[in-house]
Amino acid sequence: MNAPRSFTPKTFRPEDDGPDRPARGLDEEALRQQSTIYREGMLDGKTLLVSGAGSGMGKAAALLAARLGANVAICGRDPDKLQSTVDLVRDEVGTDVLAVPTNIRDPEAIETLIGTVHDHFGGLDTLVNNAGGQFPQDAIDFSRKGWLAVIDTNLNGTWWMMQEAAKRWRADGKPGNIVNIVANVERGMPQAAHTCAARAGVIYLSKTLATEWAQWNIRVNCIGPGVIETEGFRMYPEEALARFHKANPMKMRGNAWDVAEAIAYLASPAARFINGDLIIMDGGQAQWGVIWPAGIPDYFREDGAA
Numbered sequence: 001m002n003a004p005r006s007f008t009p010k011t012f013r014p015e016d017d018g019p020d021r022p023a024r025g026l027d028e029e030a031l032r033q034q035s036t037i038y039r040e041g042m043l044d045g046k047t048l049l050v051s052g053a054g055s056g057m058g059k060a061a062a063l064l065a066a067r068l069g070a071n072v073a074i075c076g077r078d079p080d081k082l083q084s085t086v087d088l089v090r091d092e093v094g095t096d097v098l099a100v101p102t103n104i105r106d107p108e109a110i111e112t113l114i115g116t117v118h119d120h121f122g123g124l125d126t127l128v129n130n131a132g133g134q135f136p137q138d139a140i141d142f143s144r145k146g147w148l149a150v151i152d153t154n155l156n157g158t159w160w161m162m163q164e165a166a167k168r169w170r171a172d173g174k175p176g177n178i179v180n181i182v183a184n185v186e187r188g189m190p191q192a193a194h195t196c197a198a199r200a201g202v203i204y205l206s207k208t209l210a211t212e213w214a215q216w217n218i219r220v221n222c223i224g225p226g227v228i229e230t231e232g233f234r235m236y237p238e239e240a241l242a243r244f245h246k247a248n249p250m251k252m253r254g255n256a257w258d259v260a261e262a263i264a265y266l267a268s269p270a271a272r273f274i275n276g277d278l279i280i281m282d283g284g285q286a287q288w289g290v291i292w293p294a295g296i297p298d299y300f301r302e303d304g305a306a
């Protein structure tokens with residue numbers, strides 16, 4: 001079953017949310033309300049670069065890092081989305097975020113991005129590769145262009161970012177830290193095989209680099225979110241959205257702040273001995289349910305799938 005291409009994005013309002021209703025995640029007002037367990041100043045003097053930070057998890061991660069004292073640089077394709085994060089941080093924290101519109105599929109643009117961050121802040125401590133996405137569709141129906149778009153963004157784009165950051169760290173003799181946002185691919189991901197392939201690639205790339213790059217004091221870890229309600233949910237039909245949270249035993253959706261706090265942890269000194277690992281944040285979905293992002297196929301519906 002193909003996802004409708006004409007699916008119309010809706011604006012999320014917190015009052016629309018509820019256990020059985022689709023939602024679009026924490027809006028700016030809700031982000032401002034989030035509290036954190038971390039101490040003030042935890043990331044003082046650290047510089048983070050967060051990709052895909054004009055929305056969703058990236059925006060939350062940028063805000064939390066800035067609140068904790070970090071210098072924050074962000075990238076994404078849409079300058080207006082990036083500006084919304086710059087404005088939010090300035091208003092909420094009082095600091096300036098460096099926004100560099102960049103398509104992570106373009107390795108030359110990434111070279112410029114990494115250079116700009118170093119020039120502006122005098123270095124980079126943690127690279128957060130969060131930019132990415134996919135569309136829900138049965139694999140057999142993928143167009144060549146669609147397959148390539150998802151692989152190029154999620155696998156190649158993430159790799160260009162990692163390589164460019166690491167080259168600079170090696171050249172400068174500085175330690176480095178990479179956090180890659182992937183997905184929960186342990187049991188595969190029906191109707192998202194392209195992203196499953198790309199994310200599995202990133203996970204095993206990261207495990208490999210964790211060894212290769214340890215000699216330069218560069219750590220590489222991944223976070224695998226399950227169902228996290230964000231603006232990204234616009235990609236999915238209502239039928240799938242209404243069931244997403246039923247695929248984990250906690251029967252809930254995570255939010256962007258959950259992931260932002262995991263990113264902050266990996267960016268902090270508390271994580272200095274964590275390397276080559278994958279933190280799954282999915283309420284137990286890996287052990288239990290299936291999300292069917294394009295809707296349940298009839299073959300499985302008869303079996304009473306979640």
Ligand SMILES: CCCCC/C=C/C(=O)SCCNC(=O)CCNC(=O)[C@H](O)C(C)(C)COP(=O)(O)OP(=O)(O)OC[C@H]1O[C@@H](n2cnc3c(N)ncnc32)[C@H](O)[C@@H]1OP(=O)(O)O
Nearest residue numbers: 003005132133134135143145146149150192232233235293
């Ligand atoms: C997987 C389930 C997990 C459930 C929980 C996870 C949720 C999330 O991950 S939420 C975050 C999601 N956010 C996004 O996915 C947003 C970013 N996504 C995208 O920008 C696109 O999906 C992209 C990755 C394909 C971006 O590529 P881009 O080149 O910008 O995209 P185009 O729109 O130009 O499309 C290229 C090509 O891809 C095919 N295609 C795109 N959308 C669909 C679709 N809905 N159905 C079928 N095919 C699609 C298509 O071949 C496109 O080419 P054209 O036909 O020439 O447009």
Ligand SMILES: NC(=O)C1=CN([C@@H]2O[C@H](COP(=O)(O)OP(=O)(O)OC[C@H]3O[C@@H](n4cnc5c(N)ncnc54)[C@H](OP(=O)(O)O)[C@@H]3O)[C@@H](O)[C@H]2O)C=CC1
Nearest residue numbers: 052055056057076077078103104131132133227228230232
């Ligand atoms: N929400 C969820 O349940 C899950 C999400 N994920 C992944 O987590 C990450 C964050 O997702 P989420 O916050 O939910 O979704 P969003 O769609 O809100 O965020 C994705 C961000 O990636 C950016 N992006 C996409 N393609 C590119 C590109 N080629 N170059 C630069 N930036 C790009 C987008 O910005 P712009 O359009 O401006 O380029 C956007 O801000 C994504 O990789 C997503 O696939 C994984 C598992 C579950």
